Amino acid sequence: MSINQNHLMNTIPNIHAMIVAAGRGSRFGASIAKQYTILQGQTLLQHSVARLASSAYIDKCLLIIAADDSTAQTLDFALPIYYAIGGTERWQSVQAGVEAISHSGADDSDLVLIHDAARPAVPSNDINQVIEAAMSEPYGAILATPVADTLKESYVYSNAQSELVNTSINSSSSHSYAKRTIDRSNMWQAQTPQVFRLGELQQVLAHVAKHQLDITDEASAFEHLNLPIRLVTGSRQNIKLTYPDDATLLAAILNAQS
Numbered sequence: 001m002s003i004n005q006n007h008l009m010n011t012i013p014n015i016h017a018m019i020v021a022a023g024r025g026s027r028f029g030a031s032i033a034k035q036y037t038i039l040q041g042q043t044l045l046q047h048s049v050a051r052l053a054s055s056a057y058i059d060k061c062l063l064i065i066a067a068d069d070s071t072a073q074t075l076d077f078a079l080p081i082y083y084a085i086g087g088t089e090r091w092q093s094v095q096a097g098v099e100a101i102s103h104s105g106a107d108d109s110d111l112v113l114i115h116d117a118a119r120p121a122v123p124s125n126d127i128n129q130v131i132e133a134a135m136s137e138p139y140g141a142i143l144a145t146p147v148a149d150t151l152k153e154s155y156v157y158s159n160a161q162s163e164l165v166n167t168s169i170n171s172s173s174s175h176s177y178a179k180r181t182i183d184r185s186n187m188w189q190a191q192t193p194q195v196f197r198l199g200e201l202q203q204v205l206a207h208v209a210k211h212q213l214d215i216t217d218e219a220s221a222f223e224h225l226n227l228p229i230r231l232v233t234g235s236r237q238n239i240k241l242t243y244p245d246d247a248t249l250l251a252a253i254l255n256a257q258s
Contacts, residue, residue, distance in 0.1 A: 016193075052115060054127070056126055058113070064083075137229075204221040
C-alpha cells in the first residue's frame with residue numbers, strides 16, 4: 001500500500017471534495033437532521049459547501065445523504081453538487097462516496113477531501129493548507145488542533161452499591177469522578193477537512209469493512225494500519241455543531257467571518 005514519492009512530487013492531483021451529510025446527529029437532540037439547522041439564514045450544509053467553494057482547489061462537491069433525505073436537493077449551493085446515498089455508519093457513507101468518485105474515472109493518486117456538514121466555519125486558508133500538505137504526502141493529511149485544556153479520565157461511582165461499576169455515566173444513580181489527569185503534550189483534536197489519496201483510502205476502508213472496525217474518522221482507519229497521516233494545525237474557529245449550546249458560538253463565528 002504505497003505510492004511512488006517521485007510521482008507525488010511531479011504531479012498535481014485532482015481534488016474531489018465530499019461532504020458527509022447522511023447522519024442525524026442524535027447528540028444534538030433536534031427533530032431535524034442537524035445539517036439542516038439554520039444559522040445566519042442558511043443551513044449548516046449550505047454554509048459548509050460555501051466554505052469549500054472559497055478554496056480555489058475545489059470546483060464541485062459530492063454530498064453523501066441519507067436515502068430518505070428530501071431536503072438537500074431543494075437547497076441552493078455555492079458549488080455544483082452531485083449526490084451519493086450513505087450508509088448506517090459514517091465509514092459506510094464515506095465508502096459510498098469514494099466508490100462514486102472512483103467510478104467517475106478518478107485516478108488512484110487523486111486526493112479526496114472529506115468534510116463534515118456540521119463544521120460550517122472552517123477558514124479558507126485552513127482548507128488550502130491541508131490540501132497542500134496532502135499533496136506532498138503518500139497517504140494524506142488532516143486538520144487538527146493541539147489540546148489546550150487539562151484532560152481528565154473518569155470513573156463511575158454508584159452510591160447505591162458503594163463501589164465502582166460499569167454503568168452509564170448518564171445514570172441517575174451514579175456520578176463521574178476524576179480518576180487521573182492525562183498528559184496532553186501529544187494530544188490533538190481532529191477536525192475536518194481530512195484529505196487522502198483515493199487509492200489508499202479505498203484500501204483502508206475495505207480493511208475497516210472486512211474487520212468490522214469501529215472508527216470515528218477516516219484518519220483512524222489509516223492509524224489501524226500504522227500508515228502516517230500528517231497533522232496540520234487548524235483554526236479553533238472550526239468547531240463542530242454537536243450540542244445545542246454550540247449553535248450560539250457558531251452563529252457568532254459565522255457573523256464575525258461575514
